[in-house]
Structure formats: structure tokens, C-alpha cells
Amino acid sequence: MRLKFPMVAFALEVAMIVLFGIFVKYDIEQMDLHQPNTTNSTEVDRYLELHSLFQDVHVMIFVGFGFLMTFLRNYGFSSVGINLLVASLGLQWGTFIQGIVHSHGQKFYIGIKNMINGDLSTVTVLISFGAVLGKISPSQMLVMTILEIAAFVGNEYLVGEIFKASDVGASMTIHAFGAYFGLAVAGILYHPSLRKEHEMEKSAYHSDLFAMIGTLFLWIFWPSFNSVIAETGEMQYLAIVNTYFSLVACVLTAYACSSLLEKRGKLDMVHIQNATLAGGVAVGTCADMPIRPFGSMVIGGIGGIVSVFGFKFLTPFFTTKLRIHDTCGVHNLHGLPGVVAGVASIVAIALGASKTSTMAMQAAALGSSIGTAVVGGLITGLILKFIVRGQPSEKNFFDDSVYWKVLKVTKD
């Protein structure tokens, strides 16, 4: 870490500044905000509304994802700290690469929409970070950010421009993609000692409460996440209402399943922190379709059930049999519910809820997202393992003191 990390971080920031200096302008004229005696109040409304939704997503990224991962008792600094670092790089790189792809290599103008797209591309990396949390170095994470966002932008282009699939909440292109990408990287970086629970891989009472800060801000603002790129008006309204009802139903089924599956009917904090959010993912792909409130509730309820069962049965199976160790269980919060989202959108289209996409195109989008993620994740994992290197040794897994000046870690 001595010099490698500062050099990588500096070099990436200088590269961003150079790329932005060459290619990026803000052009206010593009926004029609400058005309003093304008009649385009709708334009201004749209801008204000977008800024408000953008900020909600921003809270989700920095407070939501950052604190959600602080559940480990000795890895809180890295969770919230590397989350901030990775997101800050991702916002710049995501804004740049999406802009340059859409401008076909020309200079381009940026506004609030580009910042939103930068935020969204970054979420992909933060999801994958959850799968490798505690087992990867900061330098590796910076490189993974660059590679994953590039793969994300490629898949998004395929899904949106070629397949013309619907995915307003990006449950396939962000959540499923981020989860399977992270699992593929985690598979490459696997160490046999992870088979049985690592002695540092534990939560503490207060670290679980810190994680709930993340859960709650993610939960509260998820309707904004699913509606931020929706078309204005009707579709945006639908995306907000459907996500809201999916989430509330998901909470009840997640609690019920958690109690059902635990010894003596107790609740498990891991389920509450994560599975209560699965409803937001599960309804994401068809959130702007008129699926009726009870339809959202059914989808959200299924999301909560699937997620808890995933934590209980799939995660141990992945760890021991597939040699994939998923620290935060992102497969259960983002992967499985992302698949549910794709399937739900196919059912919704079959029932006539959309005229803009077809069942085949939705299936193609789901397949493309998972396929690109797995291939991209495997390649990225190999690059991190053999080219970037610097992965912490297994005895330093889940331990802040490797990367942070720590006085004394907590033991309760």
C-alpha cells in the first residue's frame, strides 16, 4: 500500500481531469434555463424535479450503500470509506464514458441527467463491492471501478439501444449485473479459508445498528431510484407508487420468512437489513407499467421471500460448493430479485401492461445483463488477481487495521 495506492489514486484523478478538460463542457443553452421571459415552466419543473430525485439517489449511494456494509464489526471504516472513494471515482468515470459513447467520441455537454447516469453506473460497482467486501485492496477496487463501469456501459447500450427493453429501475442492468459481476470476481478471489466462517466475519450489536442507517435510507429513497430515469409525469408517478407498495409488502414477507426459518422463531438482522429492500429491486423493471398496486405488492412480497430463502440456503451453498464467498449476500438482495424483476416484466408484458417492449426483448436483456456480468467479472477478477495484485492475505480479511490507522477495534 505504501506508494501503490496513492499513485493509482492520483493517476486516475489526473486522467479524469485531462479527459474532462478535453471532452466535457456544460452548455447552459442546452437547458433553456437562461431565457428570462420564458414560458417553458415545464422545463424548469423538470430540472427541479430531477435535482430532487438526483439528491435522493446520492443519499442512497453514499449513506445507503456506505452504511449498509458497516455491519462487520471490524470493517466499518473500509465499508463507508472505500464506498466513498469508489463512488467518487465512479461518478467521474461513469459520467465521462457514458457521455463519450453517446457522442461517438466528440465533445459533449453535461447536465443533471449526466450526473444521474454517473450515479447509476456507480451503483453497479457498489453492489459488486458488497460481494468482495473485506477481501480486496483499495487499489484493486479502483481498478475494478474502471473496468466494471466500462462493461456496464456496454451492456446498457445493448439493452437500451439494440434490444430496446424496458428497465426503468435498472433491476436487470444495474442490480442483476452488479451482483453477478461481483460474484464472478469473488469466485476468482476465493480463498479456501472462507469455507468456514472467518473469525473476523462477524457483526457486533452496534455495527448492526449502523447498518440499519444504510438500510433505512435505501428503503426510503428507493422510489426515487426507480423513477429517476422514468419519463416525466405519468410514468414517473407510476414508478414511485409501484415501488412504494412493493417495498411495504416486501417488509412483511421478509420478516415472516426470517422468523419462520430461524431457530425458535427469532429474527435475523442480516435478513432485515437486506431482504426488506428486495421489493425495490423486484419491481424495478416493470415499475413504470400500470401493474396496479396489488400487483406491485405481489411482486414485492415475492422479492422478500426469495431474498430470505437465498440468505438461508443459497449463500452457504455458494460458499462451500461453488467456492464463491459473497460477503454481503448481494446475490440475495440484488441478484435473485433482479431475476425476479426480469421475469415479472415478462409476465406484465404478457398481460398487456406495456406496448414499448416485448417478452423476447426483456428475456434478451436479462440474459445479456447476466452474461456480460459473468464474463466481465471473470476477466476483471483475473486482472485484479494476477496483474493488479495486492489482495490482503486471508488472515487480514475483514480487518480495518490493514488499511486504516486504528487505535483499537471493538470487541462487542
Added chain:
Amino acid sequence: MRLKFPMVAFALEVAMIVLFGIFVKYDIEQMDLHQPNTTNSTEVDRYLELHSLFQDVHVMIFVGFGFLMTFLRNYGFSSVGINLLVASLGLQWGTFIQGIVHSHGQKFYIGIKNMINGDLSTVTVLISFGAVLGKISPSQMLVMTILEIAAFVGNEYLVGEIFKASDVGASMTIHAFGAYFGLAVAGILYHPSLRKEHEMEKSAYHSDLFAMIGTLFLWIFWPSFNSVIAETGEMQYLAIVNTYFSLVACVLTAYACSSLLEKRGKLDMVHIQNATLAGGVAVGTCADMPIRPFGSMVIGGIGGIVSVFGFKFLTPFFTTKLRIHDTCGVHNLHGLPGVVAGVASIVAIALGASKTSTMAMQAAALGSSIGTAVVGGLITGLILKFIVRGQPSEKNFFDDSVYWKVLKVTKD
């Protein structure tokens, strides 16, 4: 807990889905958002503004109330976790029952206003939850949610439709109602061991800091709470400004009284966490009236004083003499300041600040809210005690490990 809780939770969610499937539609046409070349920008503004205020209230419900109750050292999981569970059920049930009452049993259309009303009805239950915190099971809380919201909707109908009283911040119909409902339930569920302080009924240094997260988000967004159902424009503006000035004045009097009443002039975290919010309740009923900023500050200042004195003198009296144990002191934060709010509105009307309500109708509304709450709370308490059952035994009061998988609870 083994099977009862999962069955109750599943059954309630299935019931909600069935009720929503039969009765609830979203009708975008009702919102006039769908006309592309519309001139109704005010309609759009209103929608955007409501969504923004709605989200503030949402933060108050999940982060505000959730973390405010984490002050107990060994009951943080339940505080923030059962808060999430109860609120998720309450949002569905509150939206449904308010809609069906107003539609007189017909199908009805829902939008952002219904979601706001769902949120508000839920707050009632979360306030009552504070009175019984640590002494009630999750299943009992789910049943209480159903019963209390039904009673709330009945009283709200009386106050708003029959008495036509003013109560923009719902200080009588939500805060006083929720407090006295909770106290009545707490009286029924009383156990003699609560007379002297339970060994688990203590805060810890960090649990008090977690609680401050709740306090601060409640404090910051209280102006949104008091203005979210105000009429647009002037009245909404008044509700925001008045609540703001009431809260800042309340902080100074609450700090002064806390120091005045404690040994050696020290400050008590319990007062700071709670009494600083009393100004938001106390000004709630007349917040949209032109009471002038200094009027708001007087009301808020009184709220802070009343609340601290309540914590110091009334709470011990309730516990030992009235056999009512109020865990969070909701009587001091919501009950007394709710009464202050009703009285303040009567004084304001006497001084000519409102033409839409009369002093008699305000007094009737206050009486109705407290009366309905006490009767409803007593009946609910009896149902919980003798029909639902499953209350934890007194040695398990205030202990997360009864309902949660907990590694080891904190001792500092």
C-alpha cells in the same frame, strides 16, 4: 413466536393484497399529469411539492421514530426493526381504510395524497409504540396497528368532517391521540416489577447517540410534517415558518429547564432527545394561522418547558401511582404538547387568527381525540392481553435477545 408471528404477518399481508386487489386503482387521469401540452403547471408543481414533503415525512417515520427509540442499550434492534415492520403494515392499512371510508365502500383511486394520509395514520401507532416499547411482542404490535389505525380514522372523521376543527399538524388527532392511546394500552399491560427501574431499562453512551439521529431528523423535517396537508401557498408557507420558529425557541427552553432540574445543573439526554421536539407538536394545531413568528416562539418555548417538567415529575408519578409505565415518555413529547396545541389554537381563535374554526369546535376536537384514544386504547389493551397474548415475561422486558438472533449485547 415460533409460528404465530410468521402466520400473523403473512396473513395480514395476504389480506392487504386482496383488499387492494378488490378496491384500489391508480388513476392517472385524476391527476391531470398526462396531458402533454398542458397549461396546468400549478398541478404539476403541487405534485412535485407534495412528493418532496411526503419524502420528508417518510424520513421522519422510518429514520426519525426508528432511531429515536434506540436509546435503550439492549433494545435497539427491536426499536428500529419493529418500527419498520409496524410502519410498513400501517402504510398499507391506513391507505386502505382511509380510502374506503371516504369512498363509502366503493373502489377508489390512490395518489400521493393517499400515501401521505397512510403515513400520517401510521405515526399514531409509532407514538403509541413508544409507550409500550420493550413490553410487547411483535405479533401484538401488528394487531395493535390494525386496531389503532381504525380508531384513528374514526376520530379523524369526527374531528374533520363533523366538528370541522382546524388541526393542520394533527397535534390533537395524531400526537395527543397516539400518546393517550399508548398510555391506555400500557396501563392494561402494566406489570408491578416496572415500579422500580428495570435492570435492562437503561441507555448506553452509544445508544443515546443513535437516538440523537432520530431526534435530529424529526426536528429538521417537522416543518414538513406540519405543512404536508396544509392548503397550498399561503397556508403551507405559514405552517413551515411557524413550526420552524416554534422549534428553535423550544430548544432553548428545553435545555434551560433540563439544566435547572438536574443535580448540579447537568443536562439529561432524555430531555434533549425528546423535549426539543415538543415545539413541533405544540404549534401543530395553529401552525397555518397567522400567529406571528413571536407567537410561534412563545408556543414552542412553552412546549419545551412543559415537556421537561413532564419527564421530571409526571412520568415517575404515572409509573408509581397510576400504574402506567411509559417507556419513551410519549406523554411528555406527544401527549402534553398535544394538549398545549389544542389550547393554543383556542387562544389563537379567540384572538381572531382563524375564521374557519371556532373555539368550541377546537375544544370538542381535543376532547374527542383524547376520549377516543383512551377508550380505544383500553379495548385494544384488553384484546392484546387476553386474546392475542404472547406478551414477554417481565424478566425479558427491554431485551432484544427474545426476538432477535443476537451474538452478545453491549454492556457499556
Added chain:
Amino acid sequence: MRLKFPMVAFALEVAMIVLFGIFVKYDIEQMDLHQPNTTNSTEVDRYLELHSLFQDVHVMIFVGFGFLMTFLRNYGFSSVGINLLVASLGLQWGTFIQGIVHSHGQKFYIGIKNMINGDLSTVTVLISFGAVLGKISPSQMLVMTILEIAAFVGNEYLVGEIFKASDVGASMTIHAFGAYFGLAVAGILYHPSLRKEHEMEKSAYHSDLFAMIGTLFLWIFWPSFNSVIAETGEMQYLAIVNTYFSLVACVLTAYACSSLLEKRGKLDMVHIQNATLAGGVAVGTCADMPIRPFGSMVIGGIGGIVSVFGFKFLTPFFTTKLRIHDTCGVHNLHGLPGVVAGVASIVAIALGASKTSTMAMQAAALGSSIGTAVVGGLITGLILKFIVRGQPSEKNFFDDSVYWKVLKVTKD
């Protein structure tokens, strides 16, 4: 503390109520919100937008500054608690004194803009609070609030009305001013025992995580802070976008420098909590100028570097050589980056980015802000030390148990 603090707090609140009663009205007619069939949707938009930005700033003040200072292991109650107290007084006093200055002693009308200005003037005190944290009594802080805001309003009048300088994010008038004012007070209140680290002046693992709550909310909403007093439309848009890009670049350079300067390349939480925010300050003065995104990134990157170097080299120098002990390192987060902001604005104007201010006026504004702060801080420090008195003795520095009822402080 026994009677002094309650008397001071009560007396100040009564004084505020009297002053507001005599001088302050809200006049809705001034806002043009009351016309039902209005065509001025822009007016309404502006109001809504301002309320949204105002709330963001409010979150920064109460949650942001409050939790940022909880990093000390035994001083969390005072950090978040006195922050709330001081801010509540500051909001009232700042609103009043700014109003009375602009109305030249006449009655004046208040609206959302006055509340924003009240918030901003309060930030100055909260910054200075960081310099004296743990070494000052609550009563002293209340008096300092009154004095500092008066000095702030004087300097702001000079900068805005006489020099007509640009400072949209108030990096000179708030951040540099607050930092140097606080340093001057800290110099007067210095005690030789602070030369070597006080045994209570330590963070704990969880107190550092609480502080990150503050950091993240400050970071997320800083674009709102820098744009809240910007002219509507184009300038506001620029202030948001420029601050956003300055902040993301600042994070990468702050992390890089922290690792570069620490032993074995480790990261230091103090740097991450503070220096990642320096980009928001550094770009503040020229945030509404068309400096291009890469220009913002350069300024933010410099802010992050300067801030970390300040923590590493200047803070120890100040403590041991200048006899100024800066508890939170506000010089590195607000002072130095505030100077960078002033210099950046001079460079930007030299490059033609603004027609409304000149290089000379910017330099005068920077000089005036620092000069007024130092003189005002020295006078205030002397008043606190010799007239107000009641400073805690050095063995009680950084210890909540002096002012708070504390069961047992944490040791980890």
C-alpha cells in the same frame, strides 16, 4: 453551571421573543403566493426550489456539523447537543440581526430567504465551535454565538455591499471567517496542557463511524449549500455542477495524500472525515462562474491536498508553536480551503470568468473576512475568558460528564 446556564439560555430566548415581537412580521403578500389565478408559476417554482435547498442546508447544520464533531470518544453528547443548542439560538439571532441591518432599524418581513440567511450565519459559529470543542462551556458558547454572528453580519455587509465581491458559496465570508474567528478564540482560551495530546482527546472506533454520518451528509448536500443564495437558473445550475465535480476530485486527492503521509501507507480517519469536504469550500467562491468542469476538479483536487497537508503539518505547528489548539482542525477544512477559494476566484476572474467582480475586490473581501475574524475572535475570546468565564478546567476538557448526566463513558 447550576443556575448560570439556565438563566443565560432563558434570558436569551426571552430577548429573542421580544425582538421578534417588536420587529418581525411575515407578509405573505410580499411573496405573491396568495393570488389564486396567478400566472407567476416561476415565483412558486422559486419558492419550492428554495425550500428544498433550505432543507438540505438544514440537514448539513444539524446532522452534518453535529455528527462530524462526535469523533471524540467521550464528547459526543456535547458535540451533537451543543451544536443543536447553538444553532437554534443562531437561527433566531442571525435572522433578526440580518433583517434589522437591511431594514435600517425598521420592522421587516421574513420569508424563506431570511431563514436561509439565518442558517448561513449560524454555520459560522458551528465552524468556530469546532476549534474550541471540548474546552468551552455551554454558556460561553451561547455568548460567542451572539458576538460572532454580529461580527459576521458586519463583515458580510462590507464584502457584499461595499466591495461587491462574489462569494456564492460564502467560502470567504463563512468558512474562512468561521475558521479564523475560532482560531483566535482558541488562542485566547489556550492552556499549556494542550501541548501534548490530552488523554481524553481520542476517538474510538464507533465515534469515528458516528462522525462519518456527519461527513457524508455534509458532502452530499454541499452543492445545495453553494447554490442556495445563487441567482436562479443558470448560476444556480453552475454552482451545483461545479461543487459536485470539485467534491468528487477532492475525495481522490485526499485519500491519496492521507495514504502518502501516514506510516505504511495507511489511511487516517481524521483526513477522510474532513479533507474530503475541502473541495466544497475551495470551489465555493467561484462556484457560479463558468470555470468548466475540469476547472472545478482542479480546484477540488487542490483543496483535498492542502487540507491533508494542513492536518499533518500545520495543526501540530499551531498547537505547539502558536499556542492555538484547534480541536477539529477547522483551519484545514475551512480556513485553508477558504483561502484557496479566494485565490481561485481571483484566478478565475483573471481568466475572464466573471464580469460582476474584480480581482481587487475579491482580494479585499478575503482580507476583510480574515481580518474581521481575527479581531472579532480575539475580542470575543477575551470577553469569554474574563467576563463570561466558567471555562472547564483542563482536567475536564473533552469530557461529557461535566455537562451531561452520563452513566458511564465508553472505553473502546
